[in-house]
Amino acid sequence: MPAPESPLIIALDYADLGAALQLADALDPARCRVKVGKELFTRVGPVAVEALHRRGFQVFLDLKFHDIPNTVAGAVEAAADQGVWMVNVHASGGRRMMEASAERLAKRGLETHLIAVTVLTSMADGELQETGVSGSALAQVERLATLTLESGLDGVVCSARESARLRELCGAGFLRVTPGIRPASAGQGDQRRVMTPDAAMAAGSTHLVIGRAVTQAADPMAALADIERTLARRS
Ligand SMILES: O=C(O)c1cc(=O)[nH]c(=O)n1[C@@H]1O[C@H](COP(=O)(O)O)[C@@H](O)[C@H]1O
Numbered sequence: 001m002p003a004p005e006s007p008l009i010i011a012l013d014y015a016d017l018g019a020a021l022q023l024a025d026a027l028d029p030a031r032c033r034v035k036v037g038k039e040l041f042t043r044v045g046p047v048a049v050e051a052l053h054r055r056g057f058q059v060f061l062d063l064k065f066h067d068i069p070n071t072v073a074g075a076v077e078a079a080a081d082q083g084v085w086m087v088n089v090h091a092s093g094g095r096r097m098m099e100a101s102a103e104r105l106a107k108r109g110l111e112t113h114l115i116a117v118t119v120l121t122s123m124a125d126g127e128l129q130e131t132g133v134s135g136s137a138l139a140q141v142e143r144l145a146t147l148t149l150e151s152g153l154d155g156v157v158c159s160a161r162e163s164a165r166l167r168e169l170c171g172a173g174f175l176r177v178t179p180g181i182r183p184a185s186a187g188q189g190d191q192r193r194v195m196t197p198d199a200a201m202a203a204g205s206t207h208l209v210i211g212r213a214v215t216q217a218a219d220p221m222a223a224l225a226d227i228e229r230t231l232a233r234r235s
Pocket of ligand 1: 011013037062064088117119120121122157158179180181191209210211212213
């Protein structure tokens with residue numbers, strides 16, 4: 001199956017595999033990728049990834065590993081051994097942790113994209129400062145993206161509000177995967193650094209992670225079609 005050209009990654013944030021696969025079966029693997037995150041993976045484990053691979057999807061395994069270098073490198077290798085398209089770690093785990101993970105994939109010749117979360121899109125400046133980070137979310141994202149690039153990873157998770165700056169700072173080829181995507185009509189919920197799908201693409205995001213705007217919609221496929229239409233109008 002050829003890789004989808006679409007930047008869309010649909011977050012299958014469900015508590016059971018049946019619900020996740022019900023949506024997956026309505027989606028077209030030629031038109032989007034899917035993300036398996038902490039809730040679904042903790043409930044059902046690798047069978048979720050296997051079921052999605054059997055349906056032809058490229059899978060982003062979003063477990064945001066954050067631990068000592070040896071442990072994270074092993075976890076990243078385990079994810080790549082499942083054949084996932086993308087896996088992530090927390091950039092705040094530091095340079096040695098990220099380097100060990102990238103080196104482990106390179107040594108094994110595994111082609112899974114390895115990216116790092118900079119500052120969670122649910123955090124605004126004030127909340128970030130409560131954790132001991134002085135300065136703005138943007139400054140911290142810039143710092144961690146630079147560290148991620150230097151550590152040999154393929155890109156970052158950031159908010160679309162930082163995409164333009166990171167394209168400038170880290171180069172166009174460095175992936176900018178952006179959650180916190182909200183169509184104009186949707187509330188922000190627990191997210192803080194949000195943007196609409198078309199504004200995010202205009203800002204330079206390479207991929208858009210979309211969860212509840214589709215999964216919690218009364219008609220998920222209509223919600224997705226609306227997003228696809230707004231993106232098509234741009235091109
Ligand atoms: O790594 C992620 O995917 C991620 C990083 C981040 O900073 N913010 C963030 O929301 N995410 C994930 O992206 C998805 C966003 O979901 P919605 O807010 O429902 O669109 C969730 O699965 C989050 O776990």
